[in-house]
Amino acid sequence: EVQLVESGGGLVKPGGSLRLSCAASGFTFSNAWMSWVRQAPGKGLEWVGRIKSKTDGGTTDYVAPVKGRFTISRDDSKNTLYLQMNSLKTEDTAVYYCTTGVDVWGQGTTVTVSS
Amino acid sequence: DIQMTQSPSSVSASVGDRVTITCRASQGISSWLAWYQQKPGKAPKLLISAASSLQSGVPSRFSGSGSGTDFTLTISSLQPEDFATYYCQQVNSFPPTFGGGTKVEIK
Numbered sequence: 001e002v003q004l005v006e007s008g009g010g011l012v013k014p015g016g017s018l019r020l021s022c023a024a025s026g027f028t029f030s031n032a033w034m035s036w037v038r039q040a041p042g043k044g045l046e047w048v049g050r051i052k053s054k055t056d057g058g059t060t061d062y063v064a065p066v067k068g069r070f071t072i073s074r075d076d077s078k079n080t081l082y083l084q085m086n087s088l089k090t091e092d093t094a095v096y097y098c099t100t101g102v103d104v105w106g107q108g109t110t111v112t113v114s115s
Numbered sequence: 116d117i118q119m120t121q122s123p124s125s126v127s128a129s130v131g132d133r134v135t136i137t138c139r140a141s142q143g144i145s146s147w148l149a150w151y152q153q154k155p156g157k158a159p160k161l162l163i164s165a166a167s168s169l170q171s172g173v174p175s176r177f178s179g180s181g182s183g184t185d186f187t188l189t190i191s192s193l194q195p196e197d198f199a200t201y202y203c204q205q206v207n208s209f210p211p212t213f214g215g216g217t218k219v220e221i222k
Contacts, residue, residue: 044202044216045153045204045213045216046213047210047211047212047213061209061210063210097159101206102149102161102204102206103170105158105160107157107158
């Protein structure tokens with residue numbers, strides 16, 4: 001069964017950091033381009049960023065509001081995707097989903113940035 | 116960035132009704148459009164890719180059409196399990212962008 005399981009969410013103060021993880025199973029993770037998408041409370045979906053497979057260069061891209069603060073990485077030996085979030089702002093409060101891009105999504109992990 | 120505009124933002128309908136949701140792109144995206152269904156507290160579920168390709172396991176009452184800038188998701192006969200929020204997403208160019216969502220509510 002193809003599955004993505006996020007973890008690492010929680011409550012953090014503005015300016016703080018948090019690292020999310022996404023464990024993948026049931027498909028060849030190393031070949032997949034992986035993305036993070038977030039959803040603020042009561043709001044729509046916002047694509048955050050992606051990382052290409054290593055064979056396609058392993059490069060990353062981010063949406064403007066998180067560029068320079070968030071970093072996506074991957075460990076293909078562990079079939080795990082990461083989202084390192086620094087300098088967090090209250091507007092980063094959201095459910096964060098990892099996804100293969102379109103068809104496979106995790107259940108989400110909640111990040112709350114509040115003092 | 117390509118802007119995706121969905122309408123209506125909400126619709127009230129009864130079981131058995133035909134429901135149509137539209138999505139307009141700010142520039143042409145060929146057929147690079149996906150439709151998702153999301154229920155409260157759950158992840159989005161892919162219904163349709165490439166504007167009109169129904170995903171395996173998705174009921175045939177769902178259909179998608181369109182190309183270029185104008186797209187439509189149609190539910191031919193609304194069922195109780197279809198009450199949810201629906202999103203379109205363009206995957207033609209970077210960054211992928213979503214429409215604002217359409218909430219389908221019980222009338």
